[in-house]
Structure formats: C-alpha cells, structure tokens
Amino acid sequence: MIPKEVLQKVRRIEIKTKRVVDSILSGSYHSAFKGKGMEFAEVRGYVEGDDIRHIDWNVTARIGEPFVKKHQEERELTVMLMVDASASGSFGTVNKFKGETGVELCALLAFSAIKNNDRVGLIIFTDEIELYIPPKKGKNHVLYVIRELLYFKPKGKKTDVAAALRFLNGVQTRRAVVFLVSDFFTGQFDAALRISAKRHDLIAVTINDPRESTFPDVGLVELEDAEHGGTILVDSGSREFRDLYKKKMLAKWDELSTLFRRQGVDEICVSTETEYVEPLVKFFKKRERMLSR
Known part of the structure; x- marks a missing residue:
C-alpha cells in the first residue's frame, strides 16, 4: 500500500505543476513540437x-x-520520460536533491502533454531497466506515473544511459518526444545516443547541483563515490585541489554539451539551486522560433 505522505506529495505536485502549465507552459509546449x-x-x-x-x-x-x-x-504525440534513478540523484546541497528536481520537472512535462491530448510513458533506469510504463493518455495515468516516480525504490546504484537508450529503441518503435533526465555520471553512451536521436526527438535534461563544481573548504574529507563505491581522503583546504576539482567538473559538462550538439540532441540544463520552470520555458520558446522559420 502506498504511504499517505506519498499520496499527499503527489497531490501537492499536481496542484503546483497544473498551475504552472495552465498559466505559463501550455501554449509554449503546444508550439514546441510538431505532430506526426x-x-x-x-x-x-x-x-x-x-x-x-x-x-x-x-x-x-x-x-x-x-x-x-x-x-x-x-497533433497527437507520444512523450517518453526517461529518468535516471541512480544513487547520484540523491545528491543535493541547496534547495533539494537532484532526484526531487527530476520528479517535479517530469510532472510538469507530463501535465503539459496530457493538456495537449498526448500520450505519456515512463522509463526508470539505473544500470538496468527498473520500471517501464507504456505510454497512455489521461490524468489518472499521469498521476500513476508521478506516484511511481516518488514511490518506486530502484535496486541499482549505478547508471547505464546506453542500455536505457537501447531499451527505449526496442519498446518505442514509433517516433516519440523523449526527455532523458539525468546528471549523466555514466560511462560512454555516444553510439546509443546517435541511434536514438535519429529515431526520436531526443532532449537531454541535465540536472546538476552547484556544489558539484565548487568544493567547500572544510578540511580533510572522506569522499564516497555514490555510484561506484569506495572512498578517498582529500584535503579540501587545498586551493590546488579545489581548483582542479572545479576545472574537471566544468570540463565534463562542456564535453557533455558538445556531445549533445554533435548528435543533434537539444539540452535543457537545470540546477537544484534555481527553479526549473524558466529553463523549460526558454527551451519551448526556442523550439517554437525554430519551427516557425
């Protein structure tokens, strides 16, 4: 049985996201995607x-x-939400965890989709496929999707984006609008990304936390790899360490954005530090301008 607090949270998310969809996103979403x-x-x-x-x-x-x-x-579209539920999603230092941000963002996309009579499906993945909900229409179906996003407990801790994309291509044979939500702390997935981008309208939603690029000076710290296990002791008081850490993280994000551009995949960058609505609105309006040319 689903706990009462989960159902209450589903209701709060429904109220919040529907308000945003009705007042801000509805027209932008409709104009951002072509029908079949x-x-x-x-x-x-x-x-x-x-x-x-x-x-x-x-x-x-x-x-x-x-x-x-x-x-x-x-106009009828199929919208697939692909959500990374690996251990790194539990990282968060400002307003919320990356996983929480992903759930609320997916709820916003799902309610935007059903307002336009589109089908919505869900794939939750780690280094394996944890859950697949085939695309359907309707408010009750979207509430079911959100409930699973909140309540589902994944078995895996690591991330395999390539395997998730291969699964997508196997179950979704017709073209779909696919939102791939992850922090992309994963191995190589270039080949799978290229194939999926040709078959679908693939949009990468990169969720990050500001402290992932700026390490605080708190002295000796034992760091744990959330996905691969193991620990290492570092001196965060070392300016050299903090500068190197920031340089490597910024380089990783730059490489990721370059990969998406090269494969023709649009990217929406979302931070746990700020509201996720503005990046979505900017993306939809950018898409709208491109399609009107």
Whole structure:
C-alpha cells in the first residue's frame, strides 16, 4: 500500500505543476513540437484559390461539382520520460536533491502533454531497466506515473544511459518526444545516443547541483563515490585541489554539451539551486522560433 505522505506529495505536485502549465507552459509546449504529419479533416466545396491537387475526384464525380480534401496537423504525440534513478540523484546541497528536481520537472512535462491530448510513458533506469510504463493518455495515468516516480525504490546504484537508450529503441518503435533526465555520471553512451536521436526527438535534461563544481573548504574529507563505491581522503583546504576539482567538473559538462550538439540532441540544463520552470520555458520558446522559420 502506498504511504499517505506519498499520496499527499503527489497531490501537492499536481496542484503546483497544473498551475504552472495552465498559466505559463501550455501554449509554449503546444508550439514546441510538431505532430506526426497531416490527417484528414473534412471535404468541402472547391473555392477559387484552392490547390487543385487536393480535389477529391470521387466526391466530385458523385456530386457533379468540385470538392477538395482539407487536412490538419496531426497533433497527437507520444512523450517518453526517461529518468535516471541512480544513487547520484540523491545528491543535493541547496534547495533539494537532484532526484526531487527530476520528479517535479517530469510532472510538469507530463501535465503539459496530457493538456495537449498526448500520450505519456515512463522509463526508470539505473544500470538496468527498473520500471517501464507504456505510454497512455489521461490524468489518472499521469498521476500513476508521478506516484511511481516518488514511490518506486530502484535496486541499482549505478547508471547505464546506453542500455536505457537501447531499451527505449526496442519498446518505442514509433517516433516519440523523449526527455532523458539525468546528471549523466555514466560511462560512454555516444553510439546509443546517435541511434536514438535519429529515431526520436531526443532532449537531454541535465540536472546538476552547484556544489558539484565548487568544493567547500572544510578540511580533510572522506569522499564516497555514490555510484561506484569506495572512498578517498582529500584535503579540501587545498586551493590546488579545489581548483582542479572545479576545472574537471566544468570540463565534463562542456564535453557533455558538445556531445549533445554533435548528435543533434537539444539540452535543457537545470540546477537544484534555481527553479526549473524558466529553463523549460526558454527551451519551448526556442523550439517554437525554430519551427516557425
């Protein structure tokens, strides 16, 4: 049985995210993604200026006067949320853990999707596939997705993005909008990323915490690798250590962004230090401008 506090948190997230969707994100989300193509809408009488290629010759012959087929954009999309639930998601030093930020962000995306009558699915992964919820429509389904994001207890501690992307390609054969939510503390996944980016509209959502790049001066510290285990004793009072640490972390994030650009994958950078709504709005508006060209 799901604990009462989890259900209460689901309700709080629902209220918060729906308010944001209704007031800020709805129109931006709708404009940011193309549908799968054009679908038939109606047949109507021909008027001057209509493209003769759209004449419905069967109806024209039956009625005895020209009729044309009208089409509209097929808006229905499949949105897949791929969420990294590895141990590094429990890191957080400012306002919340990275995992909490990921859950709230996914809730925002899910409610944006159902407001536009899109299907929503979920993949929770570590170094294995922990949970797969096939895409469906409706508010109850989205609440189920959010509940699992909050309540599900993964078995794995490490991250394997490549394996998760291979699983995605196996279960989602039709093109989907895929939000890959992770801090990307993982091994190589270039090849899997390239294949998935060709099949889907893949968006990387990078969640980081400010202290991951700025180490505090607190003297001797025993550091534990959240994903791979093991500890090491370091002197955080050493300016040389702190500078080297920051340099390596910034270089890692730069390399990650370069990889995404090279593979044609858009990236949304979210920090536990700030609200995640603004980066999403900026991304949707950027997409909207690109599609309107």
